[in-house]
Amino acid sequence: MTSKVYYMDARSNSPQTSLVSKMITVFEAAGFDKLIKPGDVVAIKLHCGEWNNTGYLRPVYARTIADKVKSLGGRPFVCDTTTQPYNPYATRCTALDLMVTAERNGYSSATLGCPFICADGFLGMDDYRVDLPEGYILKEAYIAQAIAAADVMIVLTHFKGHALGVIGGSLKNLGIGAQSKRGKFNVHMGCHPTYGLGSSAIFHPENCKGRKGEEDWQILEDCCPYGLIHVTEDSIEWEREKCVNCLSCLRPMISRGIWELSEDNFNATNAAIADACLATVKAVGPGKVAFINMAIDISKGCDCICFADVPIVPNLGVFAGYDPVALDKACLDKVVEAEGVQGSTAEEMEVMESGVRKFESCSPLMAGLSEEAQLNTGEIIGLGTLSYELVPVDEKEMTDVAFPPDPRPVGVRFRRLFKKLQPFPYDRYEGKGYNREEKVDLERVNTHFDDKK
Amino acid sequence: MTAKGIENSETIIESCKLIIAGLDSQEAEGKEVLQSAIDILEDMKEKFFLKTNLAIPPTNACKKDVIELQLIVEGGDLSRFPELIDRFRGNMEKLLKHAKMEGVIIT
Numbered sequence: 001m002t003s004k005v006y007y008m009d010a011r012s013n014s015p016q017t018s019l020v021s022k023m024i025t026v027f028e029a030a031g032f033d034k035l036i037k038p039g040d041v042v043a044i045k046l047h048c049g050e051w052n053n054t055g056y057l058r059p060v061y062a063r064t065i066a067d068k069v070k071s072l073g074g075r076p077f078v079c080d081t082t083t084q085p086y087n088p089y090a091t092r093c094t095a096l097d098l099m100v101t102a103e104r105n106g107y108s109s110a111t112l113g114c115p116f117i118c119a120d121g122f123l124g125m126d127d128y129r130v131d132l133p134e135g136y137i138l139k140e141a142y143i144a145q146a147i148a149a150a151d152v153m154i155v156l157t158h159f160k161g162h163a164l165g166v167i168g169g170s171l172k173n174l175g176i177g178a179q180s181k182r183g184k185f186n187v188h189m190g191c192h193p194t195y196g197l198g199s200s201a202i203f204h205p206e207n208c209k210g211r212k213g214e215e216d217w218q219i220l221e222d223c224c225p226y227g228l229i230h231v232t233e234d235s236i237e238w239e240r241e242k243c244v245n246c247l248s249c250l251r252p253m254i255s256r257g258i259w260e261l262s263e264d265n266f267n268a269t270n271a272a273i274a275d276a277c278l279a280t281v282k283a284v285g286p287g288k289v290a291f292i293n294m295a296i297d298i299s300k301g302c303d304c305i306c307f308a309d310v311p312i313v314p315n316l317g318v319f320a321g322y323d324p325v326a327l328d329k330a331c332l333d334k335v336v337e338a339e340g341v342q343g344s345t346a347e348e349m350e351v352m353e354s355g356v357r358k359f360e361s362c363s364p365l366m367a368g369l370s371e372e373a374q375l376n377t378g379e380i381i382g383l384g385t386l387s388y389e390l391v392p393v394d395e396k397e398m399t400d401v402a403f404p405p406d407p408r409p410v411g412v413r414f415r416r417l418f419k420k421l422q423p424f425p426y427d428r429y430e431g432k433g434y435n436r437e438e439k440v441d442l443e444r445v446n447t448h449f450d451d452k453k
Numbered sequence: 454m455t456a457k458g459i460e461n462s463e464t465i466i467e468s469c470k471l472i473i474a475g476l477d478s479q480e481a482e483g484k485e486v487l488q489s490a491i492d493i494l495e496d497m498k499e500k501f502f503l504k505t506n507l508a509i510p511p512t513n514a515c516k517k518d519v520i521e522l523q524l525i526v527e528g529g530d531l532s533r534f535p536e537l538i539d540r541f542r543g544n545m546e547k548l549l550k551h552a553k554m555e556g557v558i559i560t
Binding site: 255307345348363364 | 454456457499500501502504505506507509510513552553554555556557558559
């Protein structure tokens with residue numbers, strides 16, 4: 001079976017080829033407008049970006065989809081979920097933190113024209129449990145309640161790299177992003193007897209000099225929200241059997257050599273991401289979830305880090321379809337096909353050539369992870385297929401993308417108004433309007449600094 | 454398979470040792486920089502950072518510097534030595550900064 005992936009490239013040279021116009025063009029080409037019936041509650045799931053990240057999608061994309069949903073009679077809301085702590089200074093860990101960060105990043109009802117919702121409640125415990133007998137590793141998942149409650153979901157994804165997942169596409173937007181906080185612990189293998197961090201990481205207490213020897217030892221205790229790390233006078237203790245895999249101690253621990261992460265933990269989490277994505281689709285309803293991937297600003301890291309590096313490849317385009325596996329695979333293939341961007345990590349990692357896998361070298365924390373692991377799992381469990389047909393979509397007519405609040409030609413809009421309130425001062429300087437030189441030496445300025453040397 | 458960061462570090466350590474041996478009594482300050490790099494990398498080899506992909510770009514940069522330094526020491530013309538040892542010191546400082554892994558978050 002082959003899935004259709006509707007596609008437009010990233011070049012823009014007219015109003016109808018703006019990336020915003022292209023996004024809504026592929027939305028319609030994929031038939032997403034037929035999905036929404038009057039009165040439907042429509043979740044628009046995206047990543048609102050971490051504090052100081054600049055790679056996340058501009059709010060105008062979500063706004064445009066929200067407007068489209070409203071024009072079809074639907075009731076849209078834009079949403080993201082609370083995160084695990086992930087680091088000692090996390091910025092989206094509660095609904096309060098998430099809303100503050102989202103608003104700072106431009107996501108508010110004022111910009112979106114609809115509410116921005118934290119989908120899993122104040123502490124990430126508002127969820128809906130889904131049985132998953134077909135899961136590769138997960139046999140249940142916990143979906144953010146507002147997402148599970150929606151009639152339809154549009155998954156709007158910024159396609160990029162990821163330190164754990166290797167890629168961050170549609171599967172990860174739902175496989176992590178649509179899970180409640182306790183759902184995220186599940187996907188990350190918290191307390192898993194084989195793949196959990198507590199079970200699989202190599203612990204080197206001998207690399208911690210304890211309270212006597214570590215000047216900033218306090219952060220080692222303060223970074224664990226469960227209080228499982230204890231710095232002794234000359235070493236460190238870790239109640240590893242209780243570790244929930246929240247990863248907030250990751251940097252303080254591994255930068256000191258106290259831990260060695262396990263590849264198995266990463267690989268198991270990647271398989272679980274596909275499982276949790278399938279669970280989300282089941283929660284909303286098969287055929288009720290539509291996916292759009294914006295393959296632009298393709299940074300090596302996720303939007304959940306507090307910065308965004310130079311993109312590793314140029315902007316690639318806009319992709320839409322019902323099969324998230326096919327969609328992510330199509331984006332991934334385009335990244336492999338593209339040449340790397342000079343001055344980016346692609347150059348530092350020597351993966352600039354077309355035909356070379358970029359993410360595997362640039363994005364994951366550890367070598368040896370496949371950029372297709374999530375996708376392979378997705379195909380095995382029946383979430384989608386790696387076989388796809390890329391369907392090029394024609395651009396709209398210019399009249400279709402005219403200024404929506406008043407699409408009439410400007411002569412019609414302003415002629416009467418300008419007769420009443422004339423902005424050009426025709427009455428001054430014999431109709432020329434302003435006091436200006438009649439003629440100047442333009443060649444004198446139309447030159448370069450180097451030409452004058 | 455040995456991680457690229459560790460492989461690079463071993464190359465840097467070996468090159469530093471050869472450069473120090475090739476300098477005899479010259480460039481005492483440069484020798485200190487090279488010896489300090491050896492000590493730092495020997496210590497880092499025991500830690501996880503060098504096994505990560507994050508370690509590859511900064512160790513690549515340091516490796517490039519020591520290979521150039523080794524070539525000029527072997528060639529006997531030390532006129533570019535101060536410039537290159539400065540660059541190496543700068544890249545070692547960057548490596549140490551990267552090893553703190555500030556901003557590294559896995560979500």
